[in-house]
Amino acid sequence: MKQTIIAASLVLATIAGSALAADQFIPIPSYRVGPYASGGAKFYGGMIDYLNYVNMKEGGVGGVKLTYEECETEYKNDRGVECYERLKAKNGGASAFNFMSTGITYAVMDRADKDKIPLMTMGFGRADAQDGSAFKYTFPLITSYWSQATAKIQFIGQRLGGMDKLRGKKIVNLYHGSAYGKETIPVLDAMAKKHGFELKHIEVPAPGTEQQSQWLDIRRERPDFVVLRSWGVMTPAALKSAQKVGYPREQIVSNWWGGSEEDAIAAGEAAKGYIAGSFALDGKQFPVIQDIEKVVYGAGKGNLSDKGFIGTVNYNRGVVSGILMVEAIRAAQKKYGAKTLTGDQIRWGMENINIDAKRQQALGVTDMFPQVRTSCQNHEGSGYTRFMQWDGKDWKPVSGWIKADTSVTLPLIKASVEKYVQEKGITLRDCNAEK
Amino acid sequence: MFYRESGQFKSSYAADSAIFTIAQDRVFIAALLALSFVAIPGLASDYLLSGILIPFLILSLAALGLNILTGYAGQLSLGSAAFMAVGAFATYNFMVRLPGMPLLVALFLGGLCAALVGVAFGLPSLRIKGFYLAVATLAAQFFIEWVFTKFGWFSNNSSSGVISAPAMQIFGYPIDTPASKYLLTLSIVAFMALAAKNMARASIGRAWMAVRDMDVAAEVIGIPMLRTKLLAFAISSFYCGVAGALYAFVLLGTVDAQAFDLHRSFQILFMIIIGGVGSILGSFLGAAFIVLLPIGLNLIGQVFHGAISTQFLANLEMMLFGGLIIFFLIVEPHGLARLWQITKEKLRVWPFPH
Numbered sequence: 180m181k182q183t184i185i186a187a188s189l190v191l192a193t194i195a196g197s198a199l200a201a202d203q204f205i206p207i208p209s210y211r212v213g214p215y216a217s218g219g220a221k222f223y224g225g226m227i228d229y230l231n232y233v234n235m236k237e238g239g240v241g242g243v244k245l246t247y248e249e250c251e252t253e254y255k256n257d258r259g260v261e262c263y264e265r266l267k268a269k270n271g272g273a274s275a276f277n278f279m280s281t282g283i284t285y286a287v288m289d290r291a292d293k294d295k296i297p298l299m300t301m302g303f304g305r306a307d308a309q310d311g312s313a314f315k316y317t318f319p320l321i322t323s324y325w326s327q328a329t330a331k332i333q334f335i336g337q338r339l340g341g342m343d344k345l346r347g348k349k350i351v352n353l354y355h356g357s358a359y360g361k362e363t364i365p366v367l368d369a370m371a372k373k374h375g376f377e378l379k380h381i382e383v384p385a386p387g388t389e390q391q392s393q394w395l396d397i398r399r400e401r402p403d404f405v406v407l408r409s410w411g412v413m414t415p416a417a418l419k420s421a422q423k424v425g426y427p428r429e430q431i432v433s434n435w436w437g438g439s440e441e442d443a444i445a446a447g448e449a450a451k452g453y454i455a456g457s458f459a460l461d462g463k464q465f466p467v468i469q470d471i472e473k474v475v476y477g478a479g480k481g482n483l484s485d486k487g488f489i490g491t492v493n494y495n496r497g498v499v500s501g502i503l504m505v506e507a508i509r510a511a512q513k514k515y516g517a518k519t520l521t522g523d524q525i526r527w528g529m530e531n532i533n534i535d536a537k538r539q540q541a542l543g544v545t546d547m548f549p550q551v552r553t554s555c556q557n558h559e560g561s562g563y564t565r566f567m568q569w570d571g572k573d574w575k576p577v578s579g580w581i582k583a584d585t586s587v588t589l590p591l592i593k594a595s596v597e598k599y600v601q602e603k604g605i606t607l608r609d610c611n612a613e614k
Numbered sequence: 615m616f617y618r619e620s621g622q623f624k625s626s627y628a629a630d631s632a633i634f635t636i637a638q639d640r641v642f643i644a645a646l647l648a649l650s651f652v653a654i655p656g657l658a659s660d661y662l663l664s665g666i667l668i669p670f671l672i673l674s675l676a677a678l679g680l681n682i683l684t685g686y687a688g689q690l691s692l693g694s695a696a697f698m699a700v701g702a703f704a705t706y707n708f709m710v711r712l713p714g715m716p717l718l719v720a721l722f723l724g725g726l727c728a729a730l731v732g733v734a735f736g737l738p739s740l741r742i743k744g745f746y747l748a749v750a751t752l753a754a755q756f757f758i759e760w761v762f763t764k765f766g767w768f769s770n771n772s773s774s775g776v777i778s779a780p781a782m783q784i785f786g787y788p789i790d791t792p793a794s795k796y797l798l799t800l801s802i803v804a805f806m807a808l809a810a811k812n813m814a815r816a817s818i819g820r821a822w823m824a825v826r827d828m829d830v831a832a833e834v835i836g837i838p839m840l841r842t843k844l845l846a847f848a849i850s851s852f853y854c855g856v857a858g859a860l861y862a863f864v865l866l867g868t869v870d871a872q873a874f875d876l877h878r879s880f881q882i883l884f885m886i887i888i889g890g891v892g893s894i895l896g897s898f899l900g901a902a903f904i905v906l907l908p909i910g911l912n913l914i915g916q917v918f919h920g921a922i923s924t925q926f927l928a929n930l931e932m933m934l935f936g937g938l939i940i941f942f943l944i945v946e947p948h949g950l951a952r953l954w955q956i957t958k959e960k961l962r963v964w965p966f967p968h
Contacts, residue, residue, distance in 0.1 A: 211928035220925055251912050251928050256866055256873050257669050261909060264665035282873065285776050286866040293790075305776075356763055358776050358870040384760070385872070484925050602710065602770075602780060 201519045202244040203508055205230060206266035206273045208283070213253040214411060217441050218493045222279055223249070224482040225497025226504075231480055232471045233505055240508045241517035246270055252283060259283030260290075267294055274508065274525045275299055275318075277500050281359055284317070291316045296522035297507075297529050301500055302435060302458050304362055306588075307595040309559035311530060312608045314596075316522075318529050318558045320503055321458045321548060324434070325591065326583030328363040328406075330564035331432050331456060332370045333581050335404045346375040351397055353417065354408040356384045363408055363434075369587045387413025394420040407433035415445035422449035429454070432566070439492040443569040451571045456564045459499040459548045461574050463490035466543030468498065492574065499548050506532050530555050549580045555610035562588075618962070633811060650800055655793040663792040664865075670905045671796075671803045672860045677885040677897035678810055679853025684883075685892035686814055687846035688826025689739050690747055693754035694854050695878035700758060701728040701855025702862035702869050703768050706777045710770055717782050717789070721802070721859050728855020729848040731758070736847025740840060743829070755876055762871035769870075778868040795864045802860065806853060811894050813849070822846055823892075854882075888942060890951025899950035903942075908935055 207227060210219035230245045239245055248269060250262035259278055267273045267290075276291070277299040278284050284300050291298050297316045300308065306325035308317035322330075335350065336342040352367050354360035364380060371378035379400060381393050387409065394417075397405060405426065409417055414437040421428060429452040433442075438455025446453075463469060472489055475481050488494055511520050511528025520528075534542070534551045549563035562583035567574040600607065622637055624630045634640045654667070680694045705724030708715050735754040739747050762768050769777045782789040789798055813819050821842045824832035833839050862869035881904060889900020911931040918927060946953045960967075 209924070209928075211925050212932050216928075248916065249924050250916075251931065256869075257861075258908075260866060261665040261669065264661040268660070282776075282870065285778065285868040285870075289778075289867045356760075357872055358763070361763075382764075385763075482924070484923055598772075599778075602778070604781060 201242075201517075202246045202271070203240065203274055203519055204270035204272065205245055205247045205504060206262070206269070206276055207247050207249040208252045208259060208262040208266070208276060208278050209249050210252050210254045210279075212251065213255070215254045218439060219254065219279065221483070221488050221491055221493035222497040222500070224488070225494040225499075226277070226501040227482040227497075228471050228475050229467075229498045229501025229505070231482070232475050233501075235474055235478065235480070236470075240505055241512045243508075243512070243517055243519065245505070245508075252278065252280065254280050254283075256280075256282045256286045260286050263287045263290060267296060271519045272296075272521055274520070274522065275504060275529065277301065277504070279303070281305070288314075288317060294522065295526065297526040299500065299503065299529075301503065302496070304359070306362065306366075307592045307599065309557060310592055310596050311555050311558040312610050313600055313605070314558065315608055316526055318553070320529075320532075320553070320559065321499075321551060321561045322564050322583070323559055323562075323588075324362050325366045325588045326559065326562040327434055327456050327458075327564045328366040329370055329584035329587050330566075330581040331406055331434070332367070332374065333584060334454075334456075334564075334566050334578055335406075335432060336374070337578060337581075339403075342374060348376045348404075349400065349402040350376055350378050351400060351402040351405045352378060352380045352408065353390075353393060353397070353405055354380065354382060355387055355410045355413050356382045357410070359410060360385075360408050365591055366587060367406065369591065370584070373584075373587060383409075383413060383417075386411060388416050390416050390420040391423075394424045394426065397421075397426060398424045403430065405431045407431055407437055409433055409437040409442075412445075413437075414442040415450070418443075418446035418449040418453055428452040429568075432456070435564075438567060438574070440574075441493075443574075448571070450569050453569045454566055454577065455569070455574075457492070457567050457574070458564060459492070459496045460546065460565065460567070460576065461490060461492040461495050465495075465545075465547045467502070467547070468495065470543060471498065495547065499544075502534075502542060502544065503529075503532065503551070506534060506538075529553060530558070532560060555608070555613055631815075633815070647804070651797070655797055658796075660792045663796045666906065666909065668792075668796055668799050668865050669861075670901055671799045672857050672865055673882070673885065673905055674898045674901035675803050675806060675860070676854050676857035676882050677889065677901050678807060678894065679850045679857060680882050681886045681889075681892065681894070681897045682810060682813070682822075682853065683846050683850035685886055685890075685896070686819060686826065687822035687843065687850075688829075689736070689843065689846060690744060691751040691850070692748050692876070692879050692883065693735060693751035693758075694850075694882045695858075695874040695876065696755045696758035697728045697732050697851040697854035698858025698861060698878065699762060699871055699874035700731045700851075701725055701858035702874070703762055703777065703871075704728065704855070705859035705863065706779070707768065707770075709780055717784055717863075721856055724859045725852040725855040728858070729852040732847045732851020732854075733844050736844050736851075739843050739847065752876075755879055759871050759875060776868055776870040777862070779863040782863060789864075799860055799864055802856065806856065807894060807898075810853070814894065818842075818845065826892075884939070886949075888939065888949055890949030893949065893951035895954065896949050896951030899954065903950065907938065911935060 207223055209223035230247055234245055250266055252259040252262050273296050275297040281304045284298055297318055299318050299320060301320045304324055306323040308314035308319050309323055336345050367378055381396055383390050383393055407417055431453055433455040435456045435458055438457055443450040468490055476486060507525055507528035510531040511524045515524045530553050532551055532553045539545045549561045551560040553560035563580035565576055565580050566578040568577045619636055676694060676698060683689050683691050701724045704727035705720045708720040708723050738750040789795055821837045824837055825842050885900035885904045888903050890896025911934055915927040915931060
């Protein structure tokens with residue numbers, strides 16, 4: 180009898196043990212070397228810190244511990260594919276990937292579809308992936324490039340004192356000569372048509388260090404605003420060239436990849452007054468950031484080598500990425516139970532993220548990023564962008580959250596999705612049939 | 615000991631001109647082919663196939679292409695990645711614009727387009743050589759990358775300029791699993807490597823080497839300069855073009871012009887320098903070194919996960935990689951292929967070298 184009890188309790192203990200040992204694996208395809216290392220190290224540092232924070236504070240999500248493993252992509256497509264293949268089946272299967280690289284995301288999209296693993300493309304391409312009926316496993320959460328481009332024009336309208344004031348004005352789109360740089364041209368064209376302003380596209384050959392002639396062009400054109408679509412070294416080079424030709428930086432509006440400390444500080448004095456979009460505000464004023472610093476860094480478990488980077492734009496973006504990942508896992512656990520979930524279950528979770536004002540309050544992220552509510556059809560979940568101005572030392576918000584002009588983006592998305600569906604020969608999901 | 619040749623006599627011309635004259639070599643190659651064609655697709659994991667072996671094979675093919683041009687014909691080129699891009703974009707356009715086009719035909723036509731472009735950019739080689747030619751091929755690199763970014767037609771007017779590969783099949787058999795992709799790549803690479811080896815041993819290869827070693831002397835003994843040099847450019851670009859198409863279709867499934875930037879050209883050049891200039895085997899060894907070493911270092915680094923800061927680890931990888939390149943170049947400037955040759959010679963007399 181006694182032996183049976185011991186045996187039974189042993190069995191129970193092992194069951195309990197294995198239940199406790201359940202964990203959720205999150206792959207971290209980071210880039211800490213190469214040309215984009217400075218941003219990558221902070222972004223993935225922020226993401227890892229948040230995962231550790233959830234583990235330390237709550238013991239994981241619903242008792243399921245979050246584990247992670249890093250793989251260096253160097254921001255290169257082939258290395259990214261290698262990392263994807265390496266991590267996708269490890270430790271019970273990957274939850275979701277966030278490569279922070281348009282190129283790698285494009286390269287693994289078909290694979291992810293087949294392996295049923297969601298891809299987070301928070302704040303980057305491809306823009307049409309917000310249509311979940313065609314792109315089941317791709318999630319351009321919060322805001323896509325196209326939504327952001329319409330927000331930029333609306334922000335310029337606000338600055339001018341109303342959208343009707345845009346009529347007859349002149350805007351230059353200065354873009355990086357790459358796939359990335361050209362992505363917003365059709366959206367801006369549509370906005371120009373709608374609001375009746377004159378739009379001129381000027382290309383800067385990659386990588387964008389040489390912009391003298393382009394800015395001389397701009398000086399001749401005398402545009403009312405310059406919309407900058409820059410990346411890496413192109414941003415500081417643009418600001419310095421603008422200073423040289425005497426173009427006011429207050430009239431340059433960049434997208435968020437030109438809106439981190441690295442971009443502005445590198446341009447020095449020339450960056451003062453420069454405006455950039457954002458989907459995740461910087462700073463340490465948010466309770467979640469303060470708490471991470473206290474809990475994670477207090478215990479000496481922080482991922483950043485230099486604590487001074489806490490609260491920088493890229494770090495906060497990483498934290499937001501972690502939050503969205505964890506919220507997706509939470510949502511999926513509500514449906515499937517608190518256990519190790521598969522990629523497809525996490526995909527369901529990502530389609531049911533609901534971060535409203537109350538949830539933002541609870542997470543300590545009020546105003547850090549807009550409210551997010553995703554669905555099967557809508558993989559973006561928000562579409563809001565906020566603009567910040569560099570005062571020489573810090574980014575200061577200069578607008579509220581501006582909603583994308585969906586009357587412009589939706590038809591473009593529809594056309595693009597149709598082409599994609601035809602090229603790939605896929606059938607659309609019926610979102611109404613799925614629950 | 616392992617390479618004992620005693621008792622192996624060549625009794626016919628065919629035996630004398632065989633690729634592998636020693637029985638051990640034949641057995642070794644047969645075993646290697648059996649391993650890679652039969653055992654690996656059946657046993658290897660998806661990660662090994664699509665994460666490591668496919669990129670290795672594709673870049674070996676590109677290195678092979680550059681080795682024909684630079685190693686055999688002596689024409690320094692920095693445009694290999696551009697020719698890869700031509701192959702990738704041409705294949706894509708053949709597949710998208712001509713529905714029903716068989717994959718292998720599209721790959722071949724893509725290679726041909728790359729060959730044509732290669733010939734066009736090879737024309738300056740008739741007048742200039744050495745570093746000056748390298749700079750001329752650099753122009754190809756920048757020009758072609760610019761063309762594919764600038765003109766939307768090449769990427770079927772995709773808003774981002776990124777092309778994504780349509781579904782692939784051969785004779786109705788879909789190429790969608792890692793094993794089938796691997797077998798497709800392996801078959802193409804094995805066939806083209808065999809062709810390259812035979813070209814190098816045939817009159818065309820000898821003409822290339824004559825041009826490489828002294829072009830004036832080669833011309834004097836009656837080797838047509840125009841034909842030889844342009845053929846080297848055409849064949850080399852064909853190899854690079856097919857490699858580029860495979861890179862886009864089989865490895866990534868999508869590609870933009872920036873994937874074939876100058877860094878890729880340098881990467882391929884490093885492969886043949888480290889592997890061995892003017893050696894078929896060297897192309898494979900060099901590709902293995904350049905592709906696999908960083909991944910290997912990264913995997914080893916993961917053992918220390920948590921113990922050392924990942925930032926430091928990532929940078930340490932780069933330092934080790936650079937250090938190893940310098941080490942190999944000092945120890946064996948003729949590349950890994952020469953190292954292998956020396957090993958073979960040593961093994962012939964082992965264990966009694968005297």
